[in-house]
Amino acid sequence: MTLPRAFYDRPTLQVATELIGKVLVHRSADGTTAGAIVEVEAYIGEEDPACHAAPGPTARNQPLYGPPGFAYVYLNYGIHNLFNVITERAGQPAAVLIRALEPLDGLALMQRRRAADRGGGTIPDHELCRGPGSLARAMGITLDRNRSDLCRRRLCLEERGIVYHDVAWSARIGISAGAEHLWRCYVAGNRAVSGKKSPRLDPPRRASTFA
DNA sequence: CGTTCGATGCACT
């Protein structure tokens, strides 16, 4: 079932953690793709230097100031589309960046979209939606989905009863200002999560007693 | 395995 607008109309960190395990679905002209969210980052308010709202309202960041439950898609590094969901009530600029999915539906279509960028070759399933740019590419999410209503059918988030354990928090990836906030939420140990090897939760099997 | 580095387009100063 599709998440209602009230889901997004709450504190951003709360929405971020509850987004883990929810399913992002895109019904496009090419077909339907879907995946379970395993990694997100929160961007909260004009006081957060890494948030696009940091400079105050501009033409580009307008969706951040709008009502919750809408998409904010923008072009990054001239190459990648990044997909965010708007949280908090209108006037409070905040969003959650979706960084990685575990692919569920439409894997062949994802494969085709990703392969279109390269010469060819097959991509491992767990790498299809690993990283925010790759995810948007595999899901077919482009700039024309900016401001899309996530409570409609075309592009939405669903509850399918998926539960992940070992949910962890860390600093956000790829930013310098605002690194003190631990606003990245991810499933520890999941192969579809971006970045290097996720730090292990369990302690080393044998700690040396000698220094 | 790991790390480095170039590509690329647009918003903003």
Add this chain to the structure above:
DNA sequence: GTGCATCGAACGT
């Protein structure tokens, strides 16, 4: 003109 909420090809171990 500058600086990105990145990716993956091309190297080195």
